[in-house]
Amino acid sequence: xxxxxxxxxxxxxxxxxxxxxxxxxxxxxxxxxxxxxxxxxxxxxxxxxxxxxxxxxxxxxxxxxxxxxxxxxxxxxxxxxxxxxxxxxxxxxxxxxxxxxxxxxxxxxxxxxxxxxxxxxxxxxxxxxxxxxxxxxxxxxxxxxxxxxxxxxxxxxxxxxxxxxxxxxxxxxxxxxxxxxxxxxxxxxxxxxxxxxxxxxxxxxxxxxxxxxxxxxxxxxxxxxxxxxxxxxxxxxxxxxxxxxxxxxxxxxxxxxxxxxxxxxxxxxxxxxxxxxxxxxxxxxxxxxxxxxxxxxxxxxxxxxxxxxxxxxxxxxxxxxxxxxxxxxxxxxxxxxxxxxxxxxxxxxxxx
Amino acid sequence: xxxxxxxxxxxxxxxxxxxxxxxxxxxxxxxxxxxxxxxxxxxxxxxxxxxxxxxxxxxxxxxxxxxxxxxxxxxxxxxxxxxxxxxxxxxxxxxxxxxxxxxxxxxxxxxxxxxxxxxxxxxxxxxxxxxxxxxxxxxxxxxxxxxxxxxxxxxxxxxxxxxxxxxxxxxxxxxxxxxxxxxxxxxxxxxxxxxxxxxxxxxxxxxxxxxxxxxxxxxxxxxxxxxxxxxxxxxxxxxxxxxxxxxxxxxxxxxxxxxxxxxxxxxxxxxxxxxxxxxxxxxxxxxxxxxxxxxxxxxxxxxxxxxxxxxxxxxxxxxxxxxxxxxxxxxxxxxxxxxxxxxxxxxxxxxxxxxxxxxxxxxxxxxxxxxxxxxxxx
Numbered sequence: 087x088x089x090x091x092x093x094x095x096x097x098x099x100x101x102x103x104x105x106x107x108x109x110x111x112x113x114x115x116x117x118x119x120x121x122x123x124x125x126x127x128x129x130x131x132x133x134x135x136x137x138x139x140x141x142x143x144x145x146x147x148x149x150x151x152x153x154x155x156x157x158x159x160x161x162x163x164x165x166x167x168x169x170x171x172x173x174x175x176x177x178x179x180x181x182x183x184x185x186x187x188x189x190x191x192x193x194x195x196x197x198x199x200x201x202x203x204x205x206x207x208x209x210x211x212x213x214x215x216x217x218x219x220x221x222x223x224x225x226x227x228x229x230x231x232x233x234x235x236x237x238x239x240x241x242x243x244x245x246x247x248x249x250x251x252x253x254x255x256x257x258x259x260x261x262x263x264x265x266x267x268x269x270x271x272x273x274x275x276x277x278x279x280x281x282x283x284x285x286x287x288x289x290x291x292x293x294x295x296x297x298x299x300x301x302x303x304x305x306x307x308x309x310x311x312x313x314x315x316x317x318x319x320x321x322x323x324x325x326x327x328x329x330x331x332x333x334x335x336x337x338x339x340x341x342x343x344x345x346x347x348x349x350x351x352x353x354x355x356x357x358x359x360x361x362x363x364x365x366x367x368x369x370x371x372x373x374x375x376x377x378x379x380x381x382x383x384x385x386x387x388x389x390x391x392x393x394x395x396x397x398x399x400x401x402x403x404x405x406x407x408x409x410x411x412x413x414x415x416x417x418x419x420x421x422x423x424x425x426x427x428x429x430x431x432x433x434x435x436x437x438x
Numbered sequence: 439x440x441x442x443x444x445x446x447x448x449x450x451x452x453x454x455x456x457x458x459x460x461x462x463x464x465x466x467x468x469x470x471x472x473x474x475x476x477x478x479x480x481x482x483x484x485x486x487x488x489x490x491x492x493x494x495x496x497x498x499x500x501x502x503x504x505x506x507x508x509x510x511x512x513x514x515x516x517x518x519x520x521x522x523x524x525x526x527x528x529x530x531x532x533x534x535x536x537x538x539x540x541x542x543x544x545x546x547x548x549x550x551x552x553x554x555x556x557x558x559x560x561x562x563x564x565x566x567x568x569x570x571x572x573x574x575x576x577x578x579x580x581x582x583x584x585x586x587x588x589x590x591x592x593x594x595x596x597x598x599x600x601x602x603x604x605x606x607x608x609x610x611x612x613x614x615x616x617x618x619x620x621x622x623x624x625x626x627x628x629x630x631x632x633x634x635x636x637x638x639x640x641x642x643x644x645x646x647x648x649x650x651x652x653x654x655x656x657x658x659x660x661x662x663x664x665x666x667x668x669x670x671x672x673x674x675x676x677x678x679x680x681x682x683x684x685x686x687x688x689x690x691x692x693x694x695x696x697x698x699x700x701x702x703x704x705x706x707x708x709x710x711x712x713x714x715x716x717x718x719x720x721x722x723x724x725x726x727x728x729x730x731x732x733x734x735x736x737x738x739x740x741x742x743x744x745x746x747x748x749x750x751x752x753x754x755x756x757x758x759x760x761x762x763x764x765x766x767x768x769x770x771x772x773x774x775x776x777x778x779x780x781x782x783x784x785x786x787x788x789x790x791x792x793x794x795x796x797x798x799x800x801x802x803x804x805x806x807x808x809x810x811x812x813x814x815x816x
């Protein structure tokens with residue numbers, strides 16, 4: 087034991103060993119995910135389309151530009167307020183296509199089912215997928231099922247893959263943000279993440295918060311009708327608004343400055359975040375989009391968004407700047423500025 | 439949101455900042471004790487609103503940061519036993535031990551679960567009679583009552599598969615240690631509002647008396663902190679040293695008596711090792727003899743683990759308010775939240791993590807006596 091005032095002899099913690107196993111943070115959508123993609127996937131699979139790291143690949147086949155994307159869903163619980171794993175799997179893939187400006191057309195669905203899973207529940211999931219697909223105007227045209235032994239999976243995992251058509255002259259990409267552009271957000275944030283968290287085992291926390299899970303393709307179509315001066319669109323899912331904006335700032339080599347007071351968070355979501363010590367900027371959304379839009383077109387696009395019920399609360403939350411490239415900053419209500427960092431892994435609830 | 443929005447009101451905050459600028463004639467060094475307060479200061483840029491002479495240094499009040507390395511190593515070792523379910527508050531999982539953190543242990547197959555309340559760990563023990571449930575009971579006086587309640591419940595129910603790995607720390611002995619340290623620069627303290635909600639103000643009155651240092655019990659919102667800073671500056675300029683309570687909406691002089699009672703029933707005060715600071719006499723809470731059956735240290739006969747650590751991390755100086763995180767040559771380079779060298783970079787309440795998260799872009803730097811430089815606060 088050391089005396090408290092012998093500073094020279096104080097303890098200093100050691101570095102962590104190099105990560106040689108996957109940890110949950112690798113799936114958080116934050117910096118660890120980005121490292122995994124870079125060090126494992128891009129290292130081997132590297133090609134110009136993949137290297138863009140957009141939510142969807144855009145490839146030319148014959149005379150058409152096809153958007154192509156895939157996403158796996160492992161949400162717990164399977165059924166949550168505002169949706170379930172089935173509708174979420176449809177919305178997620180439809181949205182990834184829509185963010186590339188594509189009209190989503192066809193989906194595939196693959197199911198990994200744990201032995202013993204209730205057929206009735208599976209039916210509910212598949213019915214919900216059908217409903218979501220119909221509402222979004224897409225068809226699920228192929229699929230696969232695998233059953234794994236009890237204990238070798240967690241009830242049900244769903245993977246959806248989708249294709250859509252992108253207009254010939256439309257290019258939306260995270261590297262196209264330019265200083266002066268406006269940052270648009272389609273509505274209030276953090277609802278999906280908090281709805282899921284409130285349902286999780288061990289958290290005795292009752293709320294009426296519903297997931298915002300929704301298909302965004304109709305909203306995107308309205309926006310593109312209003313203006314083609316949209317540089318990029320992203321749905322801020324895992325990692326939340328902050329991770330998405332950090333990716334855009336980095337890929338476009340620009341700074342992004344947000345106005346804290348302009349970011350809509352519903353009262354009950356804000357309360358839940360306060361209680362749990364979470365920052366809504368890092369909490370997942372499943373029915374919101376961020377668009378970077380040329381300054382002159384921004385107001386038109388916001389107006390178009392507001393006419394669609396899903397974009398009723400759309401607004402400008404910030405702008406793209408030349409300074410601090412690769413960095414997202416935020417003007418606080420006090421007029422000071424702080425960084426909005428990309429988290430390493432998942433947000434951890436604070437101890438007190 | 440009631441009780442929050444009015445304490446984040448920009449108009450009130452800026453007018454308090456103006457009052458501070460008017461009141462501060464001489465330079466003063468103030469310390470906020472609690473990591474939650476540090477977080478608010480960084481998040482809202484409170485220090486940017488202060489006049490040049492008023493310097494805030496960040497205290498040791500992040501429970502995650504000061505939990506000794508040995509405790510983390512013991513937790514990892516326990517978690518790695520197949521019969522053990524280790525239950526912990528979320529932000530302990532990423533704190534580096536000497537070989538691994540709890541996330542790493544979990545990735546290697548350990549059963550590590552996150553709880554929001556220690557009584558959840560008791561529930562887990564009840565429903566897993568064949569497993570041994572260990573709760574990593576850390577924190578200041580804020581978490582101590584709930585942790586005590588878990589042990590009390592377990593004892594009442596005669597749960598023989600529940601225990602706690604305890605590393606509890608107390609604020610007043612830490613302030614005492616800081617005040618008697620030969621390097622102390624702190625001239626006034628913002629006492630931690632939530633600790634005082636539990637413990638009341640009496641112990642802080644003793645500190646004011648013993649050291650002639652002004653202490654203001656402060657809250658956690660921008661207006662709370664600016665009001666506490668103003669009160670400290672006014673006292674210092676007037677040559678006064680009193681205890682004031684700015685956080686009256688939560689803190690009473692007596693504190694929460696039932697909470698103090700359950701703490702006293704389950705815990706006793708003892709010497710405690712603080713990560714980054716060292717041993718502070720009578721600054722910890724240990725399970726009483728009557729609760730020996732629930733003390734993981736005694737049940738599992740964990741040997742004292744001692745580890746040599748490299749010297750680059752300056753968390754010791756940071757936790758004592760002697761240096762700013764940005765004085766550290768490793769800050770943001772070899773030490774980041776993904777690869778923390780020290781605990782203050784891990785928890786969101788850690789000073790290093792707060793600087794990393796909110797303040798990395800600050801380009802201008804000025805000389806201090808601590809290390810090479812710190813960033814300009816203006």
